[in-house]
Amino acid sequence: MNVLVYLENIEGKFKKSTYEVVSYAAAIAKQTGGTLTAVSIGNVAESTLAEIGKYGATKILNIQQDTLNSFVNQAYASLIAKAANSVNATVVVLSNTFTGKGLAPRVAVKLNASLVDGALELPTFDGANMTVKRGAFSGKAFANVNLTSAIKVITLSPNAYQINDLGTSASIEAFSETANANDFKTIVKEIIRASDKISLPDAELVVSGGRGLKGPENWGMIEELASLLGAATGCSKPVSDSGWRPHEEHVGQTGIAVAPNLYIAIGISGAIQHLAGVSSSKVIVVINKDPEAPFFKVADYGIVGDAFEVVPQLIEAVKALKAQA
Amino acid sequence: MKILVCISNVPDTTTKITFNSNNTEFNQSGVQFILNPYDELALSRAIELTEGGNGSVTVINVGMADTEPTIRKALAIGADDAIRVNATPMNSFFVASQIAAIAKEGQYDLILTGRESIDYNGAQTGAMLAEMLDMPSISIIKKLEVSGNTATVAREIEGGKEMITVDFPFLATVAEGVAEPKIPNMRGIMSARTKPLQVVEPIAVASLSNITSFEMPAARSAVKLIATDNVSALIDALHSEAKVI
Numbered sequence: 001m002n003v004l005v006y007l008e009n010i011e012g013k014f015k016k017s018t019y020e021v022v023s024y025a026a027a028i029a030k031q032t033g034g035t036l037t038a039v040s041i042g043n044v045a046e047s048t049l050a051e052i053g054k055y056g057a058t059k060i061l062n063i064q065q066d067t068l069n070s071f072v073n074q075a076y077a078s079l080i081a082k083a084a085n086s087v088n089a090t091v092v093v094l095s096n097t098f099t100g101k102g103l104a105p106r107v108a109v110k111l112n113a114s115l116v117d118g119a120l121e122l123p124t125f126d127g128a129n130m131t132v133k134r135g136a137f138s139g140k141a142f143a144n145v146n147l148t149s150a151i152k153v154i155t156l157s158p159n160a161y162q163i164n165d166l167g168t169s170a171s172i173e174a175f176s177e178t179a180n181a182n183d184f185k186t187i188v189k190e191i192i193r194a195s196d197k198i199s200l201p202d203a204e205l206v207v208s209g210g211r212g213l214k215g216p217e218n219w220g221m222i223e224e225l226a227s228l229l230g231a232a233t234g235c236s237k238p239v240s241d242s243g244w245r246p247h248e249e250h251v252g253q254t255g256i257a258v259a260p261n262l263y264i265a266i267g268i269s270g271a272i273q274h275l276a277g278v279s280s281s282k283v284i285v286v287i288n289k290d291p292e293a294p295f296f297k298v299a300d301y302g303i304v305g306d307a308f309e310v311v312p313q314l315i316e317a318v319k320a321l322k323a324q325a
Numbered sequence: 326m327k328i329l330v331c332i333s334n335v336p337d338t339t340t341k342i343t344f345n346s347n348n349t350e351f352n353q354s355g356v357q358f359i360l361n362p363y364d365e366l367a368l369s370r371a372i373e374l375t376e377g378g379n380g381s382v383t384v385i386n387v388g389m390a391d392t393e394p395t396i397r398k399a400l401a402i403g404a405d406d407a408i409r410v411n412a413t414p415m416n417s418f419f420v421a422s423q424i425a426a427i428a429k430e431g432q433y434d435l436i437l438t439g440r441e442s443i444d445y446n447g448a449q450t451g452a453m454l455a456e457m458l459d460m461p462s463i464s465i466i467k468k469l470e471v472s473g474n475t476a477t478v479a480r481e482i483e484g485g486k487e488m489i490t491v492d493f494p495f496l497a498t499v500a501e502g503v504a505e506p507k508i509p510n511m512r513g514i515m516s517a518r519t520k521p522l523q524v525v526e527p528i529a530v531a532s533l534s535n536i537t538s539f540e541m542p543a544a545r546s547a548v549k550l551i552a553t554d555n556v557s558a559l560i561d562a563l564h565s566e567a568k569v570i
Contacts (some may be wrong), residue, residue, distance in 0.1 A: 074461055098481050102464030105452035114533035117448050131537060138443045140342040142540040149533040185461040186491045193485030201483060229570060247501040248481060253338050253443055254362045255501060262569040273338045279542050283567045296548050301562060305553035317557035321564055
């Protein structure tokens with residue numbers, strides 16, 4: 001099967017999730033004896049595009065047009081579908097980022113394709129049908145989805161697939177198709193990005209705080225620990241509902257689901273809705289003064305103790321570890 | 326302003342999930358169903374935008390008659406009328422196709438859905454519906470302000486937000502931040518019983534995908550507890566044993 005992968009860029013640079021999705025798409029092309037083509041939209045330097053070749057794409061379609069420098073969902077979806085048709089792709093893969101979630105359903109409808117959102121593993125095949133594992137019930141379970149349409153669209157969860165440098169290279173071609181004038185009705189006026197913060201949904205390490213921290217004024221130690229570890233900060237629902245922290249830090253069933261290598265929960269008791277959002281974490285650490293806190297049941301490491309005593313010691317221990325390195 | 330809000334009937338957030346029939350079917354026995362929390366935010370914002378006679382809010386659900394308590398809840402919160410497509414929601418494509426067939430006739434200025442449903446989390450229905458209607462869509466918004474015929478929307482992106490303007494009609498999928506959930510008052514609950522709820526039969530839609538089985542997450546091994554007088558041992562374990570830092 002020929003595979004097309006969409007290369008999402010942020011200000012002309014690719015993030016880890018883009019390399020992950022290329023490696024994943026390359027593995028599907030290899031599984032099925034097809035070739036992998038990548039498509040990039042927006043202003044990305046050729047040298048940055050060429051890097052993608054290392055991960056198994058044989059050809060990169062480069063779409064650079066002045067009207068496409070900022071994100072326009074409808075126009076980008078049109079161009080990804082056109083790129084898929086131009087290489088007879090029967091599998092189209094995108095990252096399951098905020099942007100990918102907006103694009104993939106439109107691409108699927110344009111291609112009469114089925115869509116699976118948030119794939120966690122490589123698909124298995126039964127003839128032309130494909131089965132993909134994804135999360136369901138907001139992290140409380142997994143579902144195996146069978147895709148029976150001729151064309152399949154997949155979005156890959158962040159941190160779900162290993163990046164593989166294959167040492168290959170790709171040709172870069174300008175792709176001159178254009179979107180319809182009608183596709184440009186949304187206009188990006190401003191992008192506000194906190195440059196010093198690590199983004200939560202695709203973070204490898206997360207330090208999260210709950211009501212046990214007693215108030216927003218006590219988040220300094222959470223931020224210090226996160227910053228030392230290179231981690232994103234998160235919080236429980238009561239914390240964001242009380243306005244101690246912004247909504248985009250809310251981890252859980254009705255907030256952000258995360259799948260980091262390490263999730264450190266400080267002063268969070270572990271309500272079922274919160275646990276659903278962290279169940280895909282590789283290692284979970286729980287710090288809570290209540291030994292009966294339900295979170296300990298799903299933790300790998302735990303400290304039963306007062307956050308205000310434990311966290312400063314953790315900060316010192318991380319500093320000591322970094323001093324050794 | 327005419328607003329359509331797409332709502333879904335989902336297990337309560339506290340539900341412990343189990344499966345029947347060799348893990349092929351969600352076990353609904355004893356499960357309390359609620360209005361999908363993201364759809365509730367979408368509905369709450371729609372009601373705010375139409376307050377003071379400034380338009381109407383229609384809710385639409387694809388589901389069998391057992392979803393009517395959730396539809397009545399939406400009417401109690403403040404929707405003006407409701408449509409139920411009388412079908413089991415097979416998957417997002419099926420649901421989007423049903424709603425598209427109705428929305429084509431409705432001349433809605435704004436269509437809102439939750440960013441995803443908390444049961445199957447497809448996160449597909451909204452943008453699929455917009456594509457079927459050839460309408461602009463903005464997925465996962467946390468702010469929606471309206472001025473005349475133009476809306477200003479904040480879309481969530483990794484590590485920040487994008488401020489976008491768009492003229493009606495358009496579709497947006499809603500996340501936390503857009504509104505606080507509205508709680509129905511007694512007058513709302515009373516009037517919900519008599520507000521119009523139209524039942525429509527489904528159109529035929531080709532099946533493109535289906536869930537073949539469910540799995541539960543693997544159980545974790547017992548927690549390794551570290552004493553409070555030896556906190557640095559945790560950092561050592563994360564570094565040398567778990568190798569995550």
